[in-house]
Amino acid sequence: MTEDEAREWLIRHFDVSRETMIKLEAFAAAVIAENSKQNLISAATIPNIWSRHIMDSAQLLRLGRSDADVPGPWLDLGTGAGFPGMIIAILTDFPVILVESRRKRFEFLVDQAKSLGLTNVKVHCGRLETLETFPVGTISARAFAPLGKLLGLAHRFSTEKTRWLLPKGRSVREELESVASSWQGSFQVESSQTDADAAIIVATGVRPRKRAR
Known part of the structure; x- marks a missing residue:
């Protein structure tokens, strides 16, 4: 897919x-400009930033999120460069x-939210373990x-x-099998629109399985 097509x-x-x-x-x-100061994305993906990162992020919105039936904020883990x-x-x-533990990336995200006038964004600087617990409507995590x-x-x-919207690579089936005995819920695998070898x-209804006594 070309950048114009994306x-x-x-x-x-x-x-x-x-x-x-x-x-x-x-x-x-x-x-792209910040990537020369800190490694936000692979340099090899810069020529395809629209298809590899922007469209790849946006496709998550097509997987059934609406405030009407899924209330609560969208929680993005390990946001990095801001994708998704x-x-x-x-x-x-x-x-x-947005949850990002690396200070320089956190500062980049805060600066971008401000410069773009995004009043719907909050950025947490720290590991997920340091974030207070609250209910969310969507959880996303990319790598x-x-x-x-x-x-x-x-x-x-x-x-x-x-x-939960979780982009994964070729090992998606193996990862699902690895948690089958400890987690339950409705797990579906959707094809990625940007990478034939990837899936989401x-x-x-994700919850831990009760251990047999």
């Missing part, structure tokens, strides 16, 4: 306004909470941790209606 995909699926597109363009440019959390915040009015560790760390924010775990 832009067209966004406009077609999300009816992106000119103002929103300007914000997406500005954020993409900021990530900042893209979700630009494309919607959902309240989005944050193996599935078992991720579920263990983030489950305290989850309710029966919380939707979509889960609800």
Whole structure:
């Protein structure tokens, strides 16, 4: 997929306004500029930032999130350069909470939220373990941790209606099998629109299995 095709995909699926597109363009440019100061994304993906990072983030919105049936903020774990959390915040009015433990990346995200006028974004600087517990509507995580560790760390924010949107690579089936004996809920695997070798775990009702006595 070319960069122009990725832009067209966004406009077609999300009816992106000119103002929103300007914000997406500005954020993409900021990530590329900042990448010379800190390693936000792989340098090899810069020529394809729209397809590899922006569209890849935006596709999560097509997996059934709405404030009507999934109330609560969107929690993005290990946000890094802002994918997918900042893209979700630009494309919607959902309240989005970004969790990033690295100070320089945290400062970049705060600066971008301010410069883009994103009043629906809050950034937590620190490990997820240091964030107070509260219920959320959606949990996303892109290359944050193996599935078992991720579920263990983030489950305290989850309710029966919380939707988990977890982009994964080729090992998605193996990761699901590895947690089958310890976690239960509705787990589905959706194909990625940007990478034929990738997939997205979509889960609800996630909870630990009760241990047999």
